[in-house]
Amino acid sequence: MIISIASGKGGTGKTLVATSLAISISNDEKVQLLDCDVEEPNDHLFLRPVITATEPVCIPVPRVDYAKCTFCGECARVCAYKAIAVVPKSVLIFDQLCHGCGACSYLCPEDAMSEEARAMGVVECGHANAIEFVQGRLTVGEAMAVPVIRQVKQKIKRSMTAILDVSPGTSCPVVQAVMETDYCLLVTEPTPFGLHDLELAVETVRQLGIPAGVVINRAVDGETTVHEYCEREGIPVLLEIPLDREIAHLYSKGVTLAEGRPQWQKEFTSVYEKIKGALRERSSCSQR
Amino acid sequence: MKEVVVLSGKGGTGKTSITGCFAALASSKVLADCDVDAADLHLLLNPVNKQEEEFWSGQVAYIYDATCTQCGLCQEICRFDAIHDFKVVDSSCEGCGFCARICPANAISMQNNMAGHWYISETKYGPLVHARLGIAQENSGKLVALVRQQARKMAIEKEYSTIITDGPPGIGCPVISSLSGADLALLVTEPTVSGLHDLERIIDVCRHFKVPATVCINKFDINEEKASQIERHCSGNDIVVSGKIPFDIAVNGAVAHGVPVIEYDNGSAASAINNLWDHVKQLLSHN
Numbered sequence: 001m002i003i004s005i006a007s008g009k010g011g012t013g014k015t016l017v018a019t020s021l022a023i024s025i026s027n028d029e030k031v032q033l034l035d036c037d038v039e040e041p042n043d044h045l046f047l048r049p050v051i052t053a054t055e056p057v058c059i060p061v062p063r064v065d066y067a068k069c070t071f072c073g074e075c076a077r078v079c080a081y082k083a084i085a086v087v088p089k090s091v092l093i094f095d096q097l098c099h100g101c102g103a104c105s106y107l108c109p110e111d112a113m114s115e116e117a118r119a120m121g122v123v124e125c126g127h128a129n130a131i132e133f134v135q136g137r138l139t140v141g142e143a144m145a146v147p148v149i150r151q152v153k154q155k156i157k158r159s160m161t162a163i164l165d166v167s168p169g170t171s172c173p174v175v176q177a178v179m180e181t182d183y184c185l186l187v188t189e190p191t192p193f194g195l196h197d198l199e200l201a202v203e204t205v206r207q208l209g210i211p212a213g214v215v216i217n218r219a220v221d222g223e224t225t226v227h228e229y230c231e232r233e234g235i236p237v238l239l240e241i242p243l244d245r246e247i248a249h250l251y252s253k254g255v256t257l258a259e260g261r262p263q264w265q266k267e268f269t270s271v272y273e274k275i276k277g278a279l280r281e282r283s284s285c286s287q288r
Numbered sequence: 289m290k291e292v293v294v295l296s297g298k299g300g301t302g303k304t305s306i307t308g309c310f311a312a313l314a315s316s317k318v319l320a321d322c323d324v325d326a327a328d329l330h331l332l333l334n335p336v337n338k339q340e341e342e343f344w345s346g347q348v349a350y351i352y353d354a355t356c357t358q359c360g361l362c363q364e365i366c367r368f369d370a371i372h373d374f375k376v377v378d379s380s381c382e383g384c385g386f387c388a389r390i391c392p393a394n395a396i397s398m399q400n401n402m403a404g405h406w407y408i409s410e411t412k413y414g415p416l417v418h419a420r421l422g423i424a425q426e427n428s429g430k431l432v433a434l435v436r437q438q439a440r441k442m443a444i445e446k447e448y449s450t451i452i453t454d455g456p457p458g459i460g461c462p463v464i465s466s467l468s469g470a471d472l473a474l475l476v477t478e479p480t481v482s483g484l485h486d487l488e489r490i491i492d493v494c495r496h497f498k499v500p501a502t503v504c505i506n507k508f509d510i511n512e513e514k515a516s517q518i519e520r521h522c523s524g525n526d527i528v529v530s531g532k533i534p535f536d537i538a539v540n541g542a543v544a545h546g547v548p549v550i551e552y553d554n555g556s557a558a559s560a561i562n563n564l565w566d567h568v569k570q571l572l573s574h575n
Binding site: 009012039045046060078080100102106140142144145150167168169170171172173174175176179191192196197200203204245248249251253254 | 367423479481510514
């Protein structure tokens with residue numbers, strides 16, 4: 001099973017939920033935690049994994065063989081990203097704009113273009129106690145997170161329970177991470193910002209056809225707007241974590257809730273059971 | 289005219305709450321919300337839309353069933369794994385057009401993509417340029433660039449002295465687009481392990497793009513030891529800490545009421561943000 005943890009708004013507690021969920025269920029299940037927030041990966045700060053393998057994330061960028069190039073300009077014409085400019089006697093290639101689609105080298109009439117791997121991030125694998133750990137890390141100054149996320153997701157093992165920590169927002173990096181997961185846990189906070197961005201996140205998962213449940217972090221007694229929204233939309237609230245300075249302090253030190261307050265492990269295990277239940281129900285519905 | 293962009297690396301550190309206050313404090317300004325996929329600034333500024341425009345950007349491949357011979361070449365050459373069973377997965381298609389060019393049956397066309405909307409609005413504090421990227425859309429960087437360009441245009445036309453930009457979280461495409469060419473980046477962090485880690489990365493991004501940066505530690509008293517560690521990191525990198533804001537539940541109250549906290553009460557956070565703005569204003573005039 002693959003569970004993604006997303007949020008819309010940043011800083012609502014995705015990392016807290018992802019790490020504590022992974023720890024709590026690792027007593028009974030084989031768990032893989034994959035940090036897909038490759039711009040700002042944080043799970044490692046809490047799990048302190050031993051990294052055993054690092055591989056670069058590369059995209060193929062074009063290189064010109066000037067012995068063959070006739071400066072016809074076809075490569076620049078086919079490039080949808082304006083990453084190539086052909087000037088008299090030179091072909092300028094802007095690596096940072098290149099998405100690595102391969103059209104230019106394939107379509108070059110003189111066969112004068114080859115491709116060279118350009119690293120723009122890394123994927124690191126290792127383990128933290130019983131948890132298998134994978135994280136992507138976009139190199140500072142690079143714009144494209146998606147290729148790194150794609151490579152992180154290639155490490156998913158279907159034989160395990162995979163938990164994916166996703167970046168905030170609703171645009172391409174989020175969709176890339178959440179797509180093809182079995183369930184999406186949306187972490188929010190009971191503020192107008194939290195609710196507004198939760199609505200966007202719900203729209204995103206619906207578009208992808210992925211079932212979702214909500215975790216309300218920093219919950220305050222009597223603040224019911226998120227509950228009301230979830231009820232209206234038919235989305236279950238699976239867990240509430242109270243607004244609590246002690247919990248905030250634990251987080252600030254890099255201690256997971258599941259370890260700093262072990263009584264929370266059964267809460268996270270019960271979230272996992274509820275997700276399994278929801279997916280069972282869904283598959284029996286679709287079989288009927 | 290000077291532009292300050294509020295960034296953070298880590299999400300949820302308080303960018304929007306602080307930008308909202310700056311909106312109320314600055315005298316002659318245009319506001320720009322560059323968090324185009326989860327924009328929240330409007331929830332504090334209650335804008336009235338004056339102008340709404342479509343944002344067309346990039347293309348998506350479309351396969352005509354009737355002409356497709358199912359030869360499979362497109363699936364083979366697509367580097368983005370965006371064609372499955374002779375259908376394009378829109379959210380994976382990066383619009384390169386390679387498939388359309390090589391399809392032997394000419395069954396693929398590239399279609400323009402409406403990726404979102406952008407708006408010019410009026411708020412009680414001044415004009416606001418903001419946008420909404422469509423769900424699952426690419427090219428957030430281009431939409432951010434458009435928002436900034438419109439804000440700049442308006443500032444020049446109407447002779448506003450400052451542009452205050454609320455940025456997105458992260459360090460990738462929309463962040464780079466929000467940052468490049470700005471006069472100052474205010475980096476909002478929090479005293480947590482992830483706050484510091486993400487701050488280190490966004491500081492490196494600012495350095496990479498040669499934009500001067502200053503730091504604000506929000507909720508510094510949640511963990512004062514971590515806050516001092518952040519201060520040490522900043523001084524080691526020649527970055528001034530322009531403000532430290534205490535944890536103050538009034539900030540939540542202000543968000544719940546849809547107003548900037550400095551207009552909500554005059555408690556500890558409000559007064560710290562006042563001082564922060566004075567400091568930022570000074571830095572802006574020197575840069």
